Amino acid sequence: MFKDKLFGNNTTSLPGYGNTGGNTNNSGANTDTGMPQVITGNPYEGMVVRSPGNDEGWYRVLNGKRVVYQSIDGYTNDGSRVIVDLPINELNQIPANTQQYINDSGQVTRW
Structure with a gap:
């Protein structure tokens, strides 16, 4: 019935004449590192965001929060990441993480 879904195509042959069926689908590389994956849906994840003239703070988006x-x-020691300038209303849509900050050494630290 769904042999083409299991074996890659709908070609069949008799045993002894060579099998032209089988799985012919290419697979991608396994990029799973074994680390937990955090999916936030935030397009600025890992970037540095700011709103010049409106908010003088620089923020790194981590786990969907600034x-x-x-x-x-701290920014320089964190690797000088990509900076994205946002309008203040868009910056304010990213929730603030009030329990952490990035210190002068570029490390995420709890208050």
Whole structure:
């Protein structure tokens, strides 16, 4: 019935004459690192966001929330990530993480 779904195509042959069926689907590389995957749906995940002239803070988006940099040294020591300038209303749509900040060494730290 659904042999083409299981074996890759609908070609059949008799045993002894070579099997032209079988799974011919290409598979992708296994990129699973074994680490937990966090899916937030936030397009700015891992980036640095700010709203110049409206909010002087620099924030890194982690797990869908903005984590504030303590200083510009924290940004530099964090690897100088991509900066995205946002309008203030869009910046405010990203919830703030009030329990963490990024210190001068670029490390995420709890208050």
